Amino acid sequence: DDRLLDISGLTVDFRTRRGISRAVNDVALSVRRGEILGLVGESGSGKSITALSVLGLVPAPGRIVAGQIVFDRRNLLQLPEAEIAKLRGRRIGYISQSPRAALNPSFRIREQMDVTLRACAPELDAAGRADKARSLLEQLGFADPERVAAAFPHQLSGGMCQRICIAMALAGSPDLLIADEPTTALDVAVQAQILALLHELNRKLGLAILIVSHDLALIRAIAHRIVVLYGGEVQETGDVGTVLAAPRHPYTGALLQSVPDPDHPSARLAFIPGFPEPVPPDADGCRFAPRCGFAFAPCLSQRPILRLVEDGVRARCHLLDPGMATP
Ligand code: SF4
Ligand code: MG
Numbered sequence: 001d002d003r004l005l006d007i008s009g010l011t012v013d014f015r016t017r018r019g020i021s022r023a024v025n026d027v028a029l030s031v032r033r034g035e036i037l038g039l040v041g042e043s044g045s046g047k048s049i050t051a052l053s054v055l056g057l058v059p060a061p062g063r064i065v066a067g068q069i070v071f072d073r074r075n076l077l078q079l080p081e082a083e084i085a086k087l088r089g090r091r092i093g094y095i096s097q098s099p100r101a102a103l104n105p106s107f108r109i110r111e112q113m114d115v116t117l118r119a120c121a122p123e124l125d126a127a128g129r130a131d132k133a134r135s136l137l138e139q140l141g142f143a144d145p146e147r148v149a150a151a152f153p154h155q156l157s158g159g160m161c162q163r164i165c166i167a168m169a170l171a172g173s174p175d176l177l178i179a180d181e182p183t184t185a186l187d188v189a190v191q192a193q194i195l196a197l198l199h200e201l202n203r204k205l206g207l208a209i210l211i212v213s214h215d216l217a218l219i220r221a222i223a224h225r226i227v228v229l230y231g232g233e234v235q236e237t238g239d240v241g242t243v244l245a246a247p248r249h250p251y252t253g254a255l256l257q258s259v260p261d262p263d264h265p266s267a268r269l270a271f272i273p274g275f276p277e278p279v280p281p282d283a284d285g286c287r288f289a290p291r292c293g294f295a296f297a298p299c300l301s302q303r304p305i306l307r308l309v310e311d312g313v314r315a316r317c318h319l320l321d322p323g324m325a326t327p
Helices: 047-054 081-090 109-120 126-139 145-149 158-169 188-205 216-222 240-245 250-257
Strands: 003-016 019-032 036-040 062-071 092-095 176-180 208-213 225-230 233-239 306-310 313-316
Touching: 003 047, 003 208, 019 036, 019 047, 019 062, 019 208, 019 233, 036 047, 036 188, 036 216, 047 062, 047 176, 047 208, 081 092, 081 109, 092 158, 109 126, 109 145, 109 158, 126 145, 126 158, 158 188, 176 188, 188 208, 188 216, 208 216, 216 240, 225 240, 225 250, 233 240, 233 250, 240 250
Parallel strands: 036 208, 036 225, 092 176, 176 208
Antiparallel strands: 003 019, 003 062, 225 233, 233 313, 306 313
């Protein structure tokens, strides 16, 4: 079994004064050893909550109400918090979309890397940690690691801060890196550099990466397989080339058509009218129905199942059900 991470039935509810809203509904996905899995969807699709669930970091008032998250054959949802904290950093690295916020502005990079290395490589002494920090910075493409190590975060660019965050995420030699919108806060040239680095880490170290993004072009550029989320549910999944060459799900098709011209980034997603709505736990029908140009009667009353279409592609749409009367 080459599945490093295997999520099934994951369901996350947010309980607020206005009621219960279901952010993630019965999500299943797996990341194989050495692969890059792209998790794509609009904001509010549940992609970040899914990623944070793996790290045991779902923000309040969110709560995992069902499912399994099996990492290297252990169900994380049954481990005590102390065990999960140990896995975080050592076996599962994490980078966010705000590298500056992830770094402490008051400490030099050297000091922050030392704290991280103490936690995830306790076998190293001070000199060993300094060596390791230097080699991590070199691995992330810093030609002058000493100068970077001596700097404070505000003396470095956003792209440099993200490379440092990646270096720190790799400090414990994790098997899996979770990257949540890792380039969203960076300018376009730097985005490409960070993606190239992630690609190289995947190829050279066999690092498995779960990359979360609203940007289908980014996922297409880097991922081996794709999971498309909408309304907290997996709508389509499969090999990235196969899925994007001929999307089976209307939402994937709409996302693909809305991939902007790099010269007009503001056009992104403008083409799918409407916005994802919060979903109550007992909602019927297809979650995309209010925005779907192909919706027909059953879409409002029956939840489509995730159906194996072909070539390992699965999609959740009544149009793919041969037994369903199509419009
Ligand atoms: Fe559209 Fe119906 Fe398919 Fe949902 S099930 S994506 S509403 S056609
Ligand atoms: Mg997010």
